[in-house]
Amino acid sequence: MKIFYLLLLIIFAFFIVTFSKFNDQAVTIRYFYLQEIVVPAYMLIFAALLLGVIITWMLGVVERFRLNRTISKQNKIIRDLKKELRESEAPPIIEAPKKEVPPEQ
Numbered sequence: 818m819k820i821f822y823l824l825l826l827i828i829f830a831f832f833i834v835t836f837s838k839f840n841d842q843a844v845t846i847r848y849f850y851l852q853e854i855v856v857p858a859y860m861l862i863f864a865a866l867l868l869g870v871i872i873t874w875m876l877g878v879v880e881r882f883r884l885n886r887t888i889s890k891q892n893k894i895i896r897d898l899k900k901e902l903r904e905s906e907a908p909p910i911i912e913a914p915k916k917e918v919p920p921e922q
Contacts, residue, residue, distance in 0.1 A: 836862075 840859040847853050 837857075837859040840862070841857045843855050844858050844861050845853050845855050846861070
């Protein structure tokens with residue numbers, strides 16, 4: 818399995834290098850009256866990709882916390898209902914063992 822991950826990493830690194838090599842044209846970024854920034858096209862694309870990954874990760878973390886809170890509430894309701902069920906059911910009837918009378922001969 819480690820070899821598979823290493824192979825994927827090598828393929829991904831090759832993709833990054835070749836993508837960067839073929840997309841090194843300068844791009845000017847202007848936003849209203851702020852200073853103009855000149856960056857290579859691949860840097861702009863990677864920055865947008867990284868920003869998307871970070872935003873998606875943050876939304877995933879928020880969703881996970883929300884789901885964990887919901888699960889905790891549901892588990893508490895289950896515990897309370899089980900406790901209520903145990904309290905409302907009749908106690909078990911334990912019969913004393915009957916003494917066997919030996920047959921008369």
